[in-house]
Amino acid sequence: MDWTYQPLSISGVIVTPIxxxxxxxxxxxxxxxxRNALGQIHDHFFPEVYHYVLYRLGDEQxxxxxxxxxxxxxxxxxxxxxxHIRNIQYWLIDAAGRTVExxxxxxxxxxxxxxxxxxxxxxxxxxxxxxxxxxxxxPAEPGSRLFCQALQKLPPSQQHLLAVxxxxxxxxxxxxxxxGKSIQQVKKLEYAGFSALQKLLQDDVLQSQAPK
Amino acid sequence: MKxxxxxxxxxxxxxxxxxxxxxxxxxxxxxxLGSELRPALQAARAAYHHGLALPAPGPGQVHxxxxxxxxxxxxxxxPRRSWLALGVRLILILLVxxxxxxxxxxxxxxxxxxxxxxxxxxxxxxxxGQMRLFxxxxxxxxxxxxxxxxxxxxxxxxxxxxxxxxxxVEISAGLQQAADGKWxxxxxPLDIPANAxxxxxxxxxxxxxxxxxxxxxGSLQASLLQRREYEILGAxxxxxxxxxxxxxxxxxxxxxxxxxxxxxxxxxxxxxAVRTIDGVxxxxxxxxxxxx
Numbered sequence: 350m351d352w353t354y355q356p357l358s359i360s361g362v363i364v365t366p367i368x369x370x371x372x373x374x375x376x377x378x379x380x381x382x383x384r385n386a387l388g389q390i391h392d393h394f395f396p397e398v399y400h401y402v403l404y405r406l407g408d409e410q411x412x413x414x415x416x417x418x419x420x421x422x423x424x425x426x427x428x429x430x431x432x433h434i435r436n437i438q439y440w441l442i443d444a445a446g447r448t449v450e451x452x453x454x455x456x457x458x459x460x461x462x463x464x465x466x467x468x469x470x471x472x473x474x475x476x477x478x479x480x481x482x483x484x485x486x487x488p489a490e491p492g493s494r495l496f497c498q499a500l501q502k503l504p505p506s507q508q509h510l511l512a513v514x515x516x517x518x519x520x521x522x523x524x525x526x527x528x529g530k531s532i533q534q535v536k537k538l539e540y541a542g543f544s545a546l547q548k549l550l551q552d553d554v555l556q557s558q559a560p561k
Numbered sequence: 562m563k564x565x566x567x568x569x570x571x572x573x574x575x576x577x578x579x580x581x582x583x584x585x586x587x588x589x590x591x592x593x594l595g596s597e598l599r600p601a602l603q604a605a606r607a608a609y610h611h612g613l614a615l616p617a618p619g620p621g622q623v624h625x626x627x628x629x630x631x632x633x634x635x636x637x638x639x640p641r642r643s644w645l646a647l648g649v650r651l652i653l654i655l656l657v658x659x660x661x662x663x664x665x666x667x668x669x670x671x672x673x674x675x676x677x678x679x680x681x682x683x684x685x686x687x688x689x690g691q692m693r694l695f696x697x698x699x700x701x702x703x704x705x706x707x708x709x710x711x712x713x714x715x716x717x718x719x720x721x722x723x724x725x726x727x728x729x730v731e732i733s734a735g736l737q738q739a740a741d742g743k744w745x746x747x748x749x750p751l752d753i754p755a756n757a758x759x760x761x762x763x764x765x766x767x768x769x770x771x772x773x774x775x776x777x778x779g780s781l782q783a784s785l786l787q788r789r790e791y792e793i794l795g796a797x798x799x800x801x802x803x804x805x806x807x808x809x810x811x812x813x814x815x816x817x818x819x820x821x822x823x824x825x826x827x828x829x830x831x832x833x834a835v836r837t838i839d840g841v842x843x844x845x846x847x848x849x850x851x852x853x
Contacts, residue, residue: 387633391626399618404611413621420629428636496611515612518579521572536568539575540601547604 367393372437380431391420394441397517401445404516405508406452407497415452419445439527446509453501499549507542510535571598578605677717679728700795700808707791711768715747722749722779729774730781733789735838736769746771750780760787768836791842793832794850797824805844807832812842822849 367375378386398419403412422444426434434440500508514524525535570591577587584602588595618625670689673682690710697703711733718730734747744751746769763769768789773781795807803814805824812834814820824830824847833846 382633382637384630384633388626388630391622391629395622395625396618399622400612400615403615409616409621413618413625416618417621417625417628420625421632424629424633424636493611493614496607500611511608515579515608516615518609518612521575536572540568540571543601543604543608546608547600550604550607 376434376437379427379437380434382427387424390423390437394437395420397438398441398445400516401442401512402449404512405449405497405500407493411452415448416445419448422448439529442513442527446505446512449508450505496550499546499552502549503542503545507538507545510538511542511546514539567594567597570594571601574598574602575605578602578609581609677721677724677726677728678730679721679726700793701810704791704793704810711789715749718749718775718781721775725777725779727775727777729772731770731772732781733768733770736763736765736767737838738765746781752776752780752782753786754782757783758785760785763788766838768838788835790845791834791836793834793842794829796829797826799826800824805830805832805847810842812844814844814847818844819846821847824849 375386375389379390395416399412399416402415402419403409406412406415419441423434423437423441426440426444500511503511510524510528513519513527514521519527521532521535521539525532528535530538574584574587574591578584584599584606587602588599591598669682669685673680673685673689676682676686690706690713693706694703694710697706714730714732715734718732721728721730732746732749734749736751737745739745744753744765751771751773757773763786770785770787770789771781771783772785773783776782793807793810793812795810798806798808800806805812805814807830812832822828822830829850831846831848831850832844834842834844836842
């Protein structure tokens with residue numbers, strides 16, 4: 350199947366599309382740890398990975414840290430098992446999904462652990478919102494925070510699906526290819542996800558509006 | 562409506578949501594499904610809207626890129642200095658050099674075989690002779706090579722005389738004095754001027770090394786005369802009276818022979834010998850080096 354990575358213009362970042370032959374060539378050079386190829390891969394795929402993570406977590410600092418971690422994992426995989434990576438985009442999105450789940454699990458464990466016995470984590474905890482400036486991203490919108498809270502209550506597979514599909518506004522077919530599932534499976538998962546999400550969103554809105 | 566049709570309608574609605582339309586606007590076409598699909602489409606609208614609001618990574622991407630490339634640089638294996646690899650490389654260089662030089666040297670030696678003193682390739686010929694001596698296996702073979710080289714130099718001089726060429730030569734051959742008092746070196750008339758340098762005791766009837774200039778009249782004008790000596794190193798095979806045998810070479814000891822130790826069979830000795838025009842080797846010095 351011939352495919353082309355779409356230009357990433359959804360958030361104002363425009364990166365030249367890469368076709369399958371170019372991506373294959375780029376991967377071949379990356380396996381040899383070619384500096385230019387690695388730089389091109391980072392330039393092209395970082396925004397996509399970042400948006401995926403940000404879609405699921407809603408916090409920009411944490412999303413930057415996790416997206417960077419995904420690229421370090423990519424580097425490690427290139428070094429240790431270079432031929433296990435067959436498609437850069439699919440591998441990165443899959444790794445981003447696993448890293449976000451690991452992070453959410455750690456956060457959940459942290460909440461259960463008393464503060465005195467907490468260990469340092471490789472990924473920073475979300476920082477409190479700050480005023481927007483050149484280097485500091487703008488604080489998350491309240492609606493966005495509510496959406497992320499509701500999204501994180503869904504099963505990981507449904508969270509992954511919605512982030513793959515809506516962080517880059519992808520079609521059903523493209524989402525199915527990236528996730529390695531059939532279109533029917535994706536449709537089923539998506540319908541279940543939306544139904545559960547709507548209920549969670551309604552509950553969260555009600556909770557946020559409840560008198561304290 | 563069948564479940565399959567509902568799924569298809571739902572998917573069409575999602576596509577329209579992804580194009581930015583509102584759930585009510587989308588569902589207006591399917592009034593019968595409004596109450597059933599509206600909650601899911603509202604969630605889809607929220608999911609779509611959430612994706613639209615995502616900002617660009619900003620400067621964080623630049624920092625991440627720099628860290629990423631720095632980490633990649635550390636993963637690139639540095640070439641190790643291995644003595645084995647260096648040795649292999651050195652051997653390969655030598656083999657390549659030998660592959661280039663040996664055929665050239667062989668060609669040069671072959672071409673120099675007929676060279677005469679004064680010719681361009683003559684130094685190659687003499688160097689090849691020295692190489693033969695260097696690689697000689699035993700004292701007997703070494704002596705045979707030395708004698709053969711002396712004979713070769715003499716023949717070259719005779720050829721030069723025939724060609725009436727006047728060049729510097731170095732010949733080792735038997736020195737004789739004719740009845741008319743003239744000197745002959747291997748049958749070549751030898752002119753010994755007053756200024757000729759004589760090193761050591763030079764006697765007729767023995768081999769003598771002479772350096773000089775070949776004259777147009779066929780004679781050799783000597784500039785240096787020296788006793789021709791042969792060095793023989795080996796173990797004594799037998800000793801009987803005045804005769805010693807080393808590696809099959811018979812050497813005569815004379816009253817003038819200087820003995821340094823007793824050259825009994827089995828001992829390693831060094832002999833400096835001279836050779837008479839009859840081909841007899843006479844020891845000048847016998848030095849005992851060690852037991853076998």
